[in-house]
Amino acid sequence: MAVAFTKEESAETAAETQLPDRTISPHPNLVTEAGWTALNAALQEAREQYEAASAVEDVNERRRQAAVPLRDLRYFSERVRTAEVVAAPASHETVAFGSTVTFSRDDGRVQTYRIVGEDEAEPKQGTISYVSPVAQALIGKLVGDLVLVGDNELEIITIA
Numbered sequence: 001m002a003v004a005f006t007k008e009e010s011a012e013t014a015a016e017t018q019l020p021d022r023t024i025s026p027h028p029n030l031v032t033e034a035g036w037t038a039l040n041a042a043l044q045e046a047r048e049q050y051e052a053a054s055a056v057e058d059v060n061e062r063r064r065q066a067a068v069p070l071r072d073l074r075y076f077s078e079r080v081r082t083a084e085v086v087a088a089p090a091s092h093e094t095v096a097f098g099s100t101v102t103f104s105r106d107d108g109r110v111q112t113y114r115i116v117g118e119d120e121a122e123p124k125q126g127t128i129s130y131v132s133p134v135a136q137a138l139i140g141k142l143v144g145d146l147v148l149v150g151d152n153e154l155e156i157i158t159i160a
Helices: 011-017 033-054 059-082 133-138
Strands: 100-105 110-116 127-129 146-149 152-159
Touching (some): 110 133, 127 133, 133 152
Parallel strands (some): 110 127
Antiparallel strands (some): 100 110, 100 152
16 A cells, blocks of 8 residues: 555644643632532533544544543543532621622622632623632621722622
């Protein structure tokens, strides 16, 4: 058989399909119970996508299709391994991990966010990471407290 009809695995092709790892935060991997469930679902999804990509016969196409699921599999495996599930706060007197906080800004806007783990945070969906500047300023505070975040003053209205 002529060389033109064989499939060669070149180092260049392999390097093209190996994605760098997703960044792992240096902060403790605190998660809510819902966050724990979501991390496990994401890990399972990555496994399924990787298994599907692994079934592709062409080695170069298999590498291309497996690159993202393999990277996600490494990431979510580590996040599940290091996850620390934090129970919902027993009290709503002070802001804590898992609290839903409503506050007013000095420009008149009123916002509500739940403080969650980094992988769970979706500000547009009403959740912020516990390591965000806003959450850091709010944690440990009471209803009526004023906190400064950058140039903005926030007043805590409710804690749930």
